[in-house]
Amino acid sequence: MNQMKIAVAGASGRMGHMLIEAIQNAEDAVLTGALDVPTAPGVGTDAAAFLGKPAGVTITSDLTAALADADYLIDFTRPEGTLKHVAYCAEHGIKVIIGTTGFDDEGKAAIAEAAKKTAILFAPNMSVGVNVTMKLLEMAAKSFSQGYDIEIIEAHHRHKVDAPSGTALKMGEVIADALGRKLADVAVFSREGVTGVRDPSSIGFATIRGGDIVGDHTVLFAGDGERVEITHKSSSRVTYAHGSMRAARFLSDKATGLYDMQDVLGLS
Numbered sequence: 001m002n003q004m005k006i007a008v009a010g011a012s013g014r015m016g017h018m019l020i021e022a023i024q025n026a027e028d029a030v031l032t033g034a035l036d037v038p039t040a041p042g043v044g045t046d047a048a049a050f051l052g053k054p055a056g057v058t059i060t061s062d063l064t065a066a067l068a069d070a071d072y073l074i075d076f077t078r079p080e081g082t083l084k085h086v087a088y089c090a091e092h093g094i095k096v097i098i099g100t101t102g103f104d105d106e107g108k109a110a111i112a113e114a115a116k117k118t119a120i121l122f123a124p125n126m127s128v129g130v131n132v133t134m135k136l137l138e139m140a141a142k143s144f145s146q147g148y149d150i151e152i153i154e155a156h157h158r159h160k161v162d163a164p165s166g167t168a169l170k171m172g173e174v175i176a177d178a179l180g181r182k183l184a185d186v187a188v189f190s191r192e193g194v195t196g197v198r199d200p201s202s203i204g205f206a207t208i209r210g211g212d213i214v215g216d217h218t219v220l221f222a223g224d225g226e227r228v229e230i231t232h233k234s235s236s237r238v239t240y241a242h243g244s245m246r247a248a249r250f251l252s253d254k255a256t257g258l259y260d261m262q263d264v265l266g267l268s
């Protein structure tokens with residue numbers, strides 16, 4: 001069997017571990033490299049040491065060394081790291097699966113540009129459940145376009161550094177698109193003090209951070225006399241890792257182009 005040769009960036013991170021375990025368990029994939037920042041705890045150790053079964057791949061902070069044998073990079077790190085890695089991959093024809101969130105418009109444009117040179121899958125949430133939820137939201141938003149206030153509430157673990165989550169922002173975009181609005185024009189990210197009454201066209205965001213919450217997202221459609229809540233809850237990061245493996249398989253016959261999980265799941 002022709003195995004996918006995959007390197008993982010952020011190899012000592014929460015998602016890095018899930019991804020390395022998923023690759024080690026997959027018959028059609030092999031771990032060929034593991035990358036992390038020089039200060040990460042795992043640098044210099046075997047990438048699968050945490051599984052008690054070495055992979056024979058040492059975590060390095062040297063990008064060239066980590067990607068030397070890779071056809072794919074799966075990257076769940078931070079925007080500044082991902083952008084550096086993507087630029088290298090574009091020059092060397094390495095396909096990239098990007099799970100990192102928190103990019104600004106400039107960062108997203110750089111990813112789109114890189115996708116002219118290599119195939120890139122970019123999604124703020126790799127889980128099947130969240131991506132199906134996106135379709136439900138599109139349908140619900142059209143039905144609740146008048147008379148319903150829309151609020152997006154997300155909760156994550158205490159270590160998360162960006163807010164609102166990439167998933168919450170994507171949900172906002174999907175809803176705004178369905179309503180013919182531009183998210184940047186209608187998003188309300190915080191409320192404090194005398195805010196005035198709610199603008200009916202707005203989409204509000206609320207963020208909770210605490211403990212070990214893997215990732216909860218609720219979209220509330222609040223009308224007169226009734227409320228509808230559409231909720232997705234992740235109970236394990238394994239769903240993101242399995243989604244990433246599906247994404248890699250999806251990219252196997254793509255040379256260039258920018259894709260998301262809706263493409264992978266046939267929902268676009």
Ligand SMILES: NC(=O)C1=CN([C@@H]2O[C@H](COP(=O)(O)OP(=O)(O)OC[C@H]3O[C@@H](n4cnc5c(N)ncnc54)[C@H](OP(=O)(O)O)[C@@H]3O)[C@@H](O)[C@H]2O)C=CC1
Pocket residue numbers: 009010011012013014015016036037039040041076077078080081082098099100101102123124125126127166240
């Ligand atoms: N798309 C999806 O389905 C999902 C996306 N995510 C996103 O993935 C990202 C990582 O999440 P998570 O694994 O929980 O985070 P972690 O902090 O656990 O892991 C990130 C890893 O990347 C390293 N890192 C930090 N800065 C850089 C950099 N500039 N360049 C390269 N590597 C860097 C970290 O090192 P150090 O610890 O030393 O800082 C760490 O090893 C986040 O953006 C998160 O929102 C998470 C889950 C699912």
Ligand SMILES: O=C(O)C1=N[C@H](C(=O)O)C[C@H](O)C1
Pocket residue numbers: 101124125156160164165166167168214215216
């Ligand atoms: O940081 C996380 O943990 C997660 N990040 C992603 C996001 O920002 O949407 C996906 C998931 O919710 C977990």
